[in-house]
Amino acid sequence: MSAAHVNAEHTLELRVRVAGRLDVDLFLGPGCTAIVGPSGAGKSTLLAALTGLIDVDEARITVAGRTLDDRTPDSRAAGVNLPPEARGIGLAFQEARLFPHLTVRRNLRFPVERGGRTGTPDVDACAAALGITALLDRPADQLSGGEARRVALARALAAATDLLLLDEPLGSLDEGTRERILPWLHGLIRNSRVPTLIVTHRMSEAALLADHVVVIEGGKVVEQGAPLDVLPHRATVSSLRDEEAENLLAGTAGDDGHSVHIGSAVLSVAAHDLRPGEPVTVRLAAGEVIVGLSRHDDLSACNALDGKIVAIHEVDDGRLAVVDVGVMLFVSLTADAVAGLGLEPGREVVLYIKTTALRIATAR
Amino acid sequence: MSDAIVTSVVIALGAVALGLLPAVALAWWLARRHFAGKAVVETLVAMPLVLPPVVTGYLLLMLLGRRTAFGGWLHDAFGLELLFTPLAATLAAAVVSFPLLVRTLRVAFEGVDPGLEQAARSLGAGRWTTFTAVTLPLCRHGVLAAVVLAFARALGEFGATLVVAGTLPGGRVTAPVAVWRELQSGDPSRAVPLVVALVAVAAAAMFASEWLVRRGRRV
Numbered sequence: 001m002s003a004a005h006v007n008a009e010h011t012l013e014l015r016v017r018v019a020g021r022l023d024v025d026l027f028l029g030p031g032c033t034a035i036v037g038p039s040g041a042g043k044s045t046l047l048a049a050l051t052g053l054i055d056v057d058e059a060r061i062t063v064a065g066r067t068l069d070d071r072t073p074d075s076r077a078a079g080v081n082l083p084p085e086a087r088g089i090g091l092a093f094q095e096a097r098l099f100p101h102l103t104v105r106r107n108l109r110f111p112v113e114r115g116g117r118t119g120t121p122d123v124d125a126c127a128a129a130l131g132i133t134a135l136l137d138r139p140a141d142q143l144s145g146g147e148a149r150r151v152a153l154a155r156a157l158a159a160a161t162d163l164l165l166l167d168e169p170l171g172s173l174d175e176g177t178r179e180r181i182l183p184w185l186h187g188l189i190r191n192s193r194v195p196t197l198i199v200t201h202r203m204s205e206a207a208l209l210a211d212h213v214v215v216i217e218g219g220k221v222v223e224q225g226a227p228l229d230v231l232p233h234r235a236t237v238s239s240l241r242d243e244e245a246e247n248l249l250a251g252t253a254g255d256d257g258h259s260v261h262i263g264s265a266v267l268s269v270a271a272h273d274l275r276p277g278e279p280v281t282v283r284l285a286a287g288e289v290i291v292g293l294s295r296h297d298d299l300s301a302c303n304a305l306d307g308k309i310v311a312i313h314e315v316d317d318g319r320l321a322v323v324d325v326g327v328m329l330f331v332s333l334t335a336d337a338v339a340g341l342g343l344e345p346g347r348e349v350v351l352y353i354k355t356t357a358l359r360i361a362t363a364r
Numbered sequence: 365m366s367d368a369i370v371t372s373v374v375i376a377l378g379a380v381a382l383g384l385l386p387a388v389a390l391a392w393w394l395a396r397r398h399f400a401g402k403a404v405v406e407t408l409v410a411m412p413l414v415l416p417p418v419v420t421g422y423l424l425l426m427l428l429g430r431r432t433a434f435g436g437w438l439h440d441a442f443g444l445e446l447l448f449t450p451l452a453a454t455l456a457a458a459v460v461s462f463p464l465l466v467r468t469l470r471v472a473f474e475g476v477d478p479g480l481e482q483a484a485r486s487l488g489a490g491r492w493t494t495f496t497a498v499t500l501p502l503c504r505h506g507v508l509a510a511v512v513l514a515f516a517r518a519l520g521e522f523g524a525t526l527v528v529a530g531t532l533p534g535g536r537v538t539a540p541v542a543v544w545r546e547l548q549s550g551d552p553s554r555a556v557p558l559v560v561a562l563v564a565v566a567a568a569a570m571f572a573s574e575w576l577v578r579r580g581r582r583v
Contacts, residue, residue: 051486052485053482053485083485084485085485085486085487085488090486091483097479097483099484101501101502110489111487114487114489114497115493116488155487
């Protein structure tokens with residue numbers, strides 16, 4: 001969506017300067033915006049500044065027409081600087097930060113009981129949105145890492161009257177836990193009634209979750225736009241380097257219970273207990289995809305998808321191709337494979353994917 | 365004997381009650397804020413811990429005596445004469461136990477993750493609500509330990525008390541002063557019951573505060 005056409009009711013104006021760390025000027029629409037960039041780029045600093053938890057040198061922050069902070073050189077006199085509790089923001093920190101002396105339910109009720117927040121979804125709705133209804137009466141210090149993370153997300157939802165901020169919501173979780181939380185997070189963002197900002201250093205999460213992507217490096221905005229316009233060209237920035245490149249996709253289960261529809265593509269998957277039509281998320285490591293130049297029907301891989309190479313980027317240990325198969329997929333290749341097959345942007349290819357390479361998770 | 369114990373317990377409770385609120389405010393301030401002159405404040409607060417109690421008593425005497433500026437004003441404006449009253453004994457006990465109160469409370473507050481306080485603020489709680497709903501419950505064991513420790517110190521206060529409230533109206537004295545009197549009387553054995561009682565209370569208080577601090581660490 002173009003910012004110019006967005007109703008002022010739903011826009012965010014974020015101008016924040018913290019000397020030596022952050023200098024951004026953003027105008028964002030409703031929906032979900034992903035702030036991506038390498039570690040230390042200033043992403044978390046931006047969220048802390050929006051929430052009013054750190055000192056800033058200059059700020060002008062308005063959410064849906066309400067001014068939270070206005071300390072620019074030309075508005076010093078006005079000098080609005082709402083304290084964190086008055087900003088109507090629900091922030092899920094990188095760590096869960098649950099109150100250990102309270103039950104899960106009391107944690108979720110905190111924004112209403114202690115914070116006086118109104119107009120947010122009630123505790124039951126927040127718990128249902130993250131699948132933690134069964135945990136409500138447990139002490140918050142007796143949860144697993146994955147459970148605590150879901151409670152923290154639900155609590156942020158219960159506090160967000162105007163804006164929802166999620167700081168690396170899947171960070172520091174083991175791969176299995178991360179995969180299981182993904183569908184809940186996807187649902188949370190899709191159903192959020194308030195604009196959402198999600199900070200992540202993983203392109204795959206931004207591609208799955210966001211309507212708009214802002215790339216921050218060295219405290220400055222270096223690029224922004226729709227995920228598919230921005231991410232393929234950003235796929236090689238340092239953010240992906242220390243982790244396995246992957247694809248995260250949202251789809252729905254097919255009628256047969258072992259296929260998933262993603263965009264126009266239909267993939268057969270190893271899961272057998274899918275309910276027809278239910279939302280699923282799919283994780284596919286970029287290294288698990290085989291690239292061919294033509295269709296073969298003598299391969300064991302069940303999924304063959306026709307596509308076209310959009311871009312090929314050099315990464316430390318090889319190449320990362322972006323292939324359009326109806327959705328964008330990242331594919332890891334060796335330099336030799338790229339040269340041997342004569343792969344280049346614009347080239348038509350067939351991607352082969354084993355069903356076992358597709359990691360399926362549902363919000364259940 | 366039981367008279368002296370009761371007098372001491374009442375005075376010690378009063379001393380802790382008198383010092384608790386300012387100690388909580390000061391300890392929180394020291395634990396959470398950085399400001400110029402913090403070292404000076406810390407030094408001043410710790411002074412009664414290392415000063416000979418009799419010197420603390422002398423300084424209190426200088427403050428409260430009717431011929432001093434503050435003591436004179438108290439007398440002229442309110443008709444208050446503090447010296448050799450239970451209030452003076454309470455004040456003396458409060459002053460000497462105050463550093464223990466502040467230090468133990470400060471350690472308790474520092475044990476609370478500031479990230480949880482930030483979380484509370486972001487969830488809509490103001491500073492005061494954050495303190496009462498998050499900080500205090502999370503360090504309640506430490507706060508209790510501080511109270512118990514300060515109570516024990518106040519109960520045992522002797523030097524400063526002797527100077528400003530050696531004998532109270534009606535001839536009452538605090539338990540440590542009573543022990544000293546018995547020793548002066550030439551028959552030390554008469555102090556034994558009081559000594560046993562004071563040792564027992566001190567041991568119980570130390571044990572309780574250690575146990576509370578340990579519990580606090582587990583939370």
